[in-house]
Amino acid sequence: MYDNVTYEGGIHALQYQSGMSIHPGGKTALGMLGLSHYLEFSQKLVTLFGGGKEKLPSWFTSTDWGTTINYHATSFLPTEMGLTNISLKKFSIQISNETRAIMECLYLVPDEQDLVECFQFMESINKVRPIVVQKLLEACTSIKVKRLFLYLAEKANHSWLQHLDLEKIDLGKGKRSIVKDGAYNSKYQITVSKELEENDQRNL
Numbered sequence: 001m002y003d004n005v006t007y008e009g010g011i012h013a014l015q016y017q018s019g020m021s022i023h024p025g026g027k028t029a030l031g032m033l034g035l036s037h038y039l040e041f042s043q044k045l046v047t048l049f050g051g052g053k054e055k056l057p058s059w060f061t062s063t064d065w066g067t068t069i070n071y072h073a074t075s076f077l078p079t080e081m082g083l084t085n086i087s088l089k090k091f092s093i094q095i096s097n098e099t100r101a102i103m104e105c106l107y108l109v110p111d112e113q114d115l116v117e118c119f120q121f122m123e124s125i126n127k128v129r130p131i132v133v134q135k136l137l138e139a140c141t142s143i144k145v146k147r148l149f150l151y152l153a154e155k156a157n158h159s160w161l162q163h164l165d166l167e168k169i170d171l172g173k174g175k176r177s178i179v180k181d182g183a184y185n186s187k188y189q190i191t192v193s194k195e196l197e198e199n200d201q202r203n204l
Contacts, residue, residue: 025049047070082136129160
């Protein structure tokens with residue numbers, strides 16, 4: 001591998017040369033935004049998201065970026081929504097903004113992302129614009145993600161939550177079991193971690 005060749009450079013090529021929507025998302029984006037001080041600056045695992053039909057090209061997957069790439073092709077959110085531009089040393093790339101990044105984390109719950117850690121992420125986004133959150137929640141097609149997002153936002157006692165129009169957000173019907181052997185929350189009809197449902201947020 002050549003010196004100074006980073007996965008961010010590969011992402012820049014995908015976005016600006018190939019016109020793809022593949023971008024750093026989830027926990028990786030939160031770390032790049034500096035919203036979670038306990039995240040390692042240089043992560044050994046990089047999470048990327050792209051559209052449901054987008055595949056990483058062979059030149060990207062065959063390159064040794066010095067890190068493990070975890071790619072998810074999904075259409076649960078529109079590819080053009082909830083992205084923000086960040087400047088690096090020699091170029092810029094698009095990554096998920098804080099709201100979309102947390103939704104992407106929730107998309108990976110419980111198999112690849114811990115729900116309690118998602119709550120810690122949620123606590124860090126207290127300055128988001130309600131209109132941005134509203135649009136993402138309305139556009140999101142994952143019932144699980146929407147219910148968990150609102151549940152965690154309420155648990156974090158965010159003031160912006162009261163400015164959302166929940167009647168415009170489709171939360172589906174029926175119960176959803178997110179975590180096995182968890183605790184049931186009747187308002188959002190989800191089974192979540194007992195640590196979240198039974199303990200006060202200050203003890204998490």
